[in-house]
Amino acid sequence: MGKHRENNIVAMMPARNESGRHLCEVLNHLSQWVDKIVVLDDASEDDTFEIVNRNEKVIAYKNEHCIFEENESALRSKLWELTIAQNPNWILAIDADEIFEDRIIDEILLLINQEYYDAIYFRVFDFWSSKICYRIDGGWNPWTTFWPFLIRYNPDISYYWPNREIHCGRFPQPCENFIPYYSDIRIKHFGWADAKEHYKKFLFYRDKDIKIFGQIRPHTQSIMITPKSNDLETWQEAKRLSFLKEVYS
Amino acid sequence: MSKRIGILTTNFYSPDGLRMIYGGAERYGFELTKLLMDLGYKVAWWQIGSGWQKELLHGVQINSIRETKNEFMTFPRLNQHFHEQAMELDYAIYFVTFLAYPQVLEKSISISHGVFWDYPEFDSQLPTESAKKEWLRRYHIALSGPQKVVSVDTNTINWINATWPGLSHKLEYIPNFADINSLKPRGNASNKIKVIFPRRLTSVRGLNEACHAAKVLTSRYPDKIEFHFVGRGHSDLLEAEALKWASENKNIYYYWQPPHIMYEIYSQMDIALIPTKATEGTSLSCLEAMASGCAVIATPVGGLTDLIIDGYNGILIKPTSSNLIEAIEYLLNNEDERQRMGKNAKKVAEAFDIERWKQKWEKVIKQVFR
Numbered sequence: 001m002g003k004h005r006e007n008n009i010v011a012m013m014p015a016r017n018e019s020g021r022h023l024c025e026v027l028n029h030l031s032q033w034v035d036k037i038v039v040l041d042d043a044s045e046d047d048t049f050e051i052v053n054r055n056e057k058v059i060a061y062k063n064e065h066c067i068f069e070e071n072e073s074a075l076r077s078k079l080w081e082l083t084i085a086q087n088p089n090w091i092l093a094i095d096a097d098e099i100f101e102d103r104i105i106d107e108i109l110l111l112i113n114q115e116y117y118d119a120i121y122f123r124v125f126d127f128w129s130s131k132i133c134y135r136i137d138g139g140w141n142p143w144t145t146f147w148p149f150l151i152r153y154n155p156d157i158s159y160y161w162p163n164r165e166i167h168c169g170r171f172p173q174p175c176e177n178f179i180p181y182y183s184d185i186r187i188k189h190f191g192w193a194d195a196k197e198h199y200k201k202f203l204f205y206r207d208k209d210i211k212i213f214g215q216i217r218p219h220t221q222s223i224m225i226t227p228k229s230n231d232l233e234t235w236q237e238a239k240r241l242s243f244l245k246e247v248y249s
Numbered sequence: 250m251s252k253r254i255g256i257l258t259t260n261f262y263s264p265d266g267l268r269m270i271y272g273g274a275e276r277y278g279f280e281l282t283k284l285l286m287d288l289g290y291k292v293a294w295w296q297i298g299s300g301w302q303k304e305l306l307h308g309v310q311i312n313s314i315r316e317t318k319n320e321f322m323t324f325p326r327l328n329q330h331f332h333e334q335a336m337e338l339d340y341a342i343y344f345v346t347f348l349a350y351p352q353v354l355e356k357s358i359s360i361s362h363g364v365f366w367d368y369p370e371f372d373s374q375l376p377t378e379s380a381k382k383e384w385l386r387r388y389h390i391a392l393s394g395p396q397k398v399v400s401v402d403t404n405t406i407n408w409i410n411a412t413w414p415g416l417s418h419k420l421e422y423i424p425n426f427a428d429i430n431s432l433k434p435r436g437n438a439s440n441k442i443k444v445i446f447p448r449r450l451t452s453v454r455g456l457n458e459a460c461h462a463a464k465v466l467t468s469r470y471p472d473k474i475e476f477h478f479v480g481r482g483h484s485d486l487l488e489a490e491a492l493k494w495a496s497e498n499k500n501i502y503y504y505w506q507p508p509h510i511m512y513e514i515y516s517q518m519d520i521a522l523i524p525t526k527a528t529e530g531t532s533l534s535c536l537e538a539m540a541s542g543c544a545v546i547a548t549p550v551g552g553l554t555d556l557i558i559d560g561y562n563g564i565l566i567k568p569t570s571s572n573l574i575e576a577i578e579y580l581l582n583n584e585d586e587r588q589r590m591g592k593n594a595k596k597v598a599e600a601f602d603i604e605r606w607k608q609k610w611e612k613v614i615k616q617v618f619r
Contacts, residue, residue, distance in 0.1 A: 103504075110510045116306075117507065143485040179304060182269065184488070184505050236496035238504065243439070243517050 003089065007112045008035040009150070010088035012079050015039050016068060018096045019046035022190045027055045029099050033108045036086055040079040042068050059086065069204075073168035077161045080172060088153045093170035097191040098124070103238055104185050106245040111183065112150070118178035121146035124187045128232055129195040134188075137231035139219040146182045151175045188235070198223055251291040252618065255354075256282070257331045258296045258344035259324070261311055266301040271481055272449055273533035274362050276508055277401075277425065278344060282309055284607050288614065290340075295331050297324075321375065321384040322366075323350040323391065340618045343395060350387050353394035358617055361400040363530030363551040364408060368453065392416050396617045399423050399610075401530040402552025421613050424555060425531040426606035427540040427598050428512075434542030434595065435516040441475045441500070442581055445518040445543070447511070447534040448525075450482035450491055455524030455548070460494070461570040462522075466577055467500040474581060475500040479514060515541035519587060520580050523547040524568040531555050531601070539563075540598035544590035546576045556601075562593035 011034045015023065030037055039052045041062040052060045061082055067075040083091055090112050100122070111120055125134040125142040134142060151171055159172035169176070192198065202223040209216045261278060262269050269275070278294075282305070285292050294305055298313020305311040312334070316326040324347070332352060335341065343349035343359035353359075365371070375381045392398055392409065398419045400406050406420050444463075448454040456478075463476040478495065479502075482488040488505075495503035506514055515521075521538030522545075529551030536556060538545055545563035547553045559565040564579070566572040580587040 107510070110513065111507075114507070114509050116509075143489045177304065179306070180269070181507050184492075236493070238492065238496070239499075239502050241502070241504070241514075244510070244513055247513050 003113075004115045005113050007089035007109075008087075009033075009090045009092055009108070009112060010035060010083055010086045011037040011092040011094055012083040013037060013039045013094050013096055014042055014068065014075055014079055015044065015048050015052065015096045016042040016066065017044045017046050018048045019044075019051060021194075022097045022099070023048065023051055026094070026096055026099055027052065027058065030092075030094065031055060031057050033105050034092060036088075038079065038083045038086060040075065040082060042066050042075060071163075073161045073164050076168060076170065077172070080159070080161075084153060084155070090150055091153050091171075092150050094149065095189075095191070097189060097193075099188045099190070101186050101188065101237055103240050106240055106242050107185065110244060110247065111181070112152075116179065117181035118152040118154075119148045119175060119180045120150040121180050121182045122149050122185060122187050123147070124189045125235065126189050126191070127193040127235070128227060129193065129198075131188075131190060131193050131235075133232040133234055135192070135227050135231060136233050137227055138222055140222070140227075140231075142186070146180075148175060148178075148180070149187065151178055184238075186238070192223075251289055252339040253337060254285055254290045254292050254340045254342060254618070255331070255335045255338040256292065256294045256342045256344050257328070257348050258294060259327075259348070261294060261296050261305065262298065262303070262313075264298045264313070264317065266298055266303065266313060271505065271507075273425070273530075274344075276533055277360075277362070279306065280426070280603065280606075281342075281610070282306055284610055285614070288611065290618075293338075295334065297327060321380060321387055322371075323347045323384075323387045325351055328352060343391075346398060347388060347391050349394045350391035356617055356619075357395040358397045358399060358613065359391070359395040361398060361402075361405045361530075363402055363528060364405055365528045367527040367550070369527060389413060389416075392419065395419070397421050397613050399613060401425050402555050404552050404554070405530075421609075423606060423609045423613070424552070424601055425533050425536055426603040427533070427536040427601050429540055429599055429602040431512050432537055432540035432598075433516055434591070441473060442520065442587075443475055443477060443518045444520045444522060444577060445477045445479060445514070445538065446522045447477075447479050447515070447538060448523070449480045450478070450487055453526050453528055455522070455526055455568045455573075458524055458568055458570040458573050459522050462573040462577060463501050464498070465570075465574055466581075467498055470581065471500060474577075475502065477502045477504075477514070477518065479504060479506060479511070481505045511537065512541075515543065518543050519591070520577060521545045522573065522577075523553060524566070524573055525550045525553065526568050527551070529553055536598055536601050539594035540601075542591040542595045544580050544587045545594055546573065546580070556597070558597075562590055562597045564590075 037058045039060045041049045043063045043066040049062050052058045123142050128135040161172050205220045209220050282292050292309050294311040301313050303311050314330045341354035341357040346359045346361045349359045375384050399421045410417050446459045491503045495501045521543040523535045531552040547557045548568045549565050557563040564576045
């Protein structure tokens, strides 16, 4: 059973060659509502490591060689170990191109300072070729699937990682059985917001698909299919419930 | 060794196991489970589903049974499979009355969460006289089996007593509850009156009328009022549409929250809308809004008349949008009346404190599970 007050959150973030993308914006936003941010720089060739170190809440580490492209679970596992060394009550798994909508700032303490739920799930909205619209066709539909981003850390549990090259999940195995809460606060994912990056990312996932599944999956193919106008929706930020922040002020 | 209690319900989660239902009945289920555990019982749940298992609370398993067939508003196959899987159980609770058809464990209790046959589509689900007769026959068997039938409202008790007087000795009135110590009015610090619709997004809860009222009144009083629609829908699409709809109006909010945050939400609200049309018991939302000092606008449906006395702690209306608009406008423009009704609502809610609910349940449990 967890504590119902004074919980802390440690965010864990893998990063590689994020300079000039969304990293500063993501870190600035996170700094408003988490206690520490553990960043594992996966052998960036740009100034990612310098950028993250400028943020006061960041505890940064850097790999000498890139791990992600060979084995995602090895990278996630290393990041997990570095994160739990910070004695977190809650762990947030977030990427360098993901930002929660501002509602989280007012509501986070209420979400974590309770004893019942051990995993908080959120929906991810993939912004497409801009920071204005997100994609909703096929497997991009953000409204239907919730993912675990925030879990209560219990040092008495044995955690283990599946040995997968890709899509190994952000948390180790037992976390998927934690009692969940499905939050309506949304996450903006800017990983597809720059159209210039699409082809490079398509090639990466195409090669992984062929290696792992023996074929290119339809979702990967859809990266190179320009969505129709009705496959895109304009983002509207949900209104903040600022009165909730006063509960802890 | 702890005695084992099995609780059979229809849906705590959606049948695929992916979506937890955050309704009042499920909240009731959590509190009942916690009470049973405090009394030293080992508890497990069963529901309709595709064969999955989950942990509902720490140490409490929920199992799903691959049976969905509904016959005359009963689930005989679900009931049968529950009893086949429940060999090691000492006692059973049928979380919905009709699940106690056709058989029950010898020492068992069923729960009525309110009349459900006033639902507008109920008539079309049993379209012939013979179908209605068969439903009544089965429902009588379901009510006859358990040793006690706990009813959350007097409406159900009155209906059963009038229909089958011979069952009256089984009926126990234990109205729903509010955690009075956790629900406190904090006072709305903003200059706008906050109105909450704290229900699931379904037409039977008066959603459409409440949306219309919100649209009209935020346009009429843009600097004076805001509406909070707080609750999940039955589908992702509906929730997405609700969020888009609310985004278009600066004074309309749509979101959902877990129960412990709902306490903080209620504490900031001035008026609660419970414009239910059917299938209502003694609504937890209504009680929690009352305990938080909200003036309530409700309907004389189900068990709501056990909670609201028209003109004393709220206003009872027929659930039309024009009635809703009129009642909200009255409370908006008559602060003294709104304050008076809110204070009275809080006072009345004290009679429904969760501690009293636990004591009443404990008494029934001790009578049956021995």
